[in-house]
Amino acid sequence: MRKKTRLIHGGITSDEHTGAVSVPVYQVSTYKQDGVGQHKGYEYSRTGNPTRFALEELIKELEGGCAGFAFGSGMAAITAVMMTFKQGDHVIFTDDVYGGTYRFVSKVINRFGIESSFVDTSETANIEAAITDKTKAVYVETPTNPLLKITDMKKVAELAKSRGLTFIVDNTFSTPYWQNPLEAGADIVIHSATKYLGGHSDVVAGLVVVNSEKTAEDVHFVMNSTGGVLGPQDSWLLMRGIKTLGVRMEEIESNTKSFVEFLETLSEVTTIYYPGLKNHKGRQVHETQAGGYGGMISFDVGSGERAGQVLRNVKYFTLAESLGAVESLISVPAMMTHASIPAQRRAELGITDGLIRVSIGLEDIEDLKEDFLQALRK
Ligand SMILES: *Cc1c(COP(=O)(O)O)cnc(C)c1O
Numbered sequence: 001m002r003k004k005t006r007l008i009h010g011g012i013t014s015d016e017h018t019g020a021v022s023v024p025v026y027q028v029s030t031y032k033q034d035g036v037g038q039h040k041g042y043e044y045s046r047t048g049n050p051t052r053f054a055l056e057e058l059i060k061e062l063e064g065g066c067a068g069f070a071f072g073s074g075m076a077a078i079t080a081v082m083m084t085f086k087q088g089d090h091v092i093f094t095d096d097v098y099g100g101t102y103r104f105v106s107k108v109i110n111r112f113g114i115e116s117s118f119v120d121t122s123e124t125a126n127i128e129a130a131i132t133d134k135t136k137a138v139y140v141e142t143p144t145n146p147l148l149k150i151t152d153m154k155k156v157a158e159l160a161k162s163r164g165l166t167f168i169v170d171n172t173f174s175t176p177y178w179q180n181p182l183e184a185g186a187d188i189v190i191h192s193a194t195k196y197l198g199g200h201s202d203v204v205a206g207l208v209v210v211n212s213e214k215t216a217e218d219v220h221f222v223m224n225s226t227g228g229v230l231g232p233q234d235s236w237l238l239m240r241g242i243k244t245l246g247v248r249m250e251e252i253e254s255n256t257k258s259f260v261e262f263l264e265t266l267s268e269v270t271t272i273y274y275p276g277l278k279n280h281k282g283r284q285v286h287e288t289q290a291g292g293y294g295g296m297i298s299f300d301v302g303s304g305e306r307a308g309q310v311l312r313n314v315k316y317f318t319l320a321e322s323l324g325a326v327e328s329l330i331s332v333p334a335m336m337t338h339a340s341i342p343a344q345r346r347a348e349l350g351i352t353d354g355l356i357r358v359s360i361g362l363e364d365i366e367d368l369k370e371d372f373l374q375a376l377r378k
Helices: 001-011 050-063 072-080 099-112 123-130 155-161 212-228 230-245 246-265 283-289 305-315 343-350 365-376
Strands: 067-070 090-094 115-119 135-141 165-172 189-193 206-210 295-300 330-331 353-361
Touching: 001 050, 001 246, 050 067, 050 206, 050 230, 067 072, 067 212, 067 365, 072 099, 072 189, 090 155, 099 115, 099 165, 115 123, 115 353, 123 155, 123 212, 206 212, 206 305, 206 330, 230 365, 246 295, 246 365, 305 330, 305 353, 305 365
Parallel strands: 090 115, 090 135, 135 165, 165 189
Antiparallel strands: 067 206, 189 206, 295 353, 330 353
16 A cells, blocks of 8 residues: 555544444443453543544554554653653653653653753764663654754664664654654654644644554553543544645645745845755755655744744734644744743754744645745835
């Protein structure tokens, strides 16, 4: 099965009892038992629910893993994965991980004695240098937010394997349509399905796929014990969104390439970050491990004032956090998603006041260009 077909026919796609071509929403909490312990595979919906299971089977197939899990948000998914570790364990993270992940590991899970370090994982040597005898895992995002830095997953997988570490990848930006970290040697893949997988800004969800029965048992144990599961209605909505992931990602890809070409012609725009640019550091690595460059672009318009002017005047770009939706979204990381990072650290990372991040959607790209231009030159 090729990937577009798998989006439609993967996992559990229909109802065997009625022939319905969409999985029913099993809006139920418990299941009748014929005798004590005699059930049809479901006992209680925190432990398992047929609609959620259909989604879990689908993401498992899309990522090529051995089990999938659906959580109430990306952060709930990340929390569950981190809770498979124990007091005294140490995990190495990409230095510009998603802000919520940074907050969780540096302000919450550290209180339970799980320690973390943040390094630029685009150089594998930095990971190697950060390994201690307590290190249990490496956790990577590629491309990152907002500077689209690339990490070589095969190299990290080799290092992790040789040192007995679990290799975790947050694959939210690329989606399983463009990138499959388990194929590159990762052990666990995480998604904020709130973004491209859902795709319509109408559901908050998180997914995990693992590559071994042992890890599956560990994740399911934490999931069932802590209870951050996705409800049946949102599971259904997510399956519906995933059916069109292929056409959306293809269209977003061509829209984004076209928008980058347009940005290159504007004198006000200085640096552009996009993995498809010839001079983008990591472009070649990205091309070996991903089939597309995705819909995220960051670029500098020179000053915070000009960035503010653009944000105030755009009509078709929605000023909002998040990404991966049908509508194009625009934000200024220094003032929004990355505002909690001290100004000096932001400068070191290259997150300037004039840096704008866009998530290109499915509007007519000519409208997006016209809209951006009028806002920039107002
Ligand atoms: C949004 C996001 C998350 C968190 O997911 P939620 O669904 O918002 O909880 C994690 N990682 C990345 C890369 C994200 O973009």
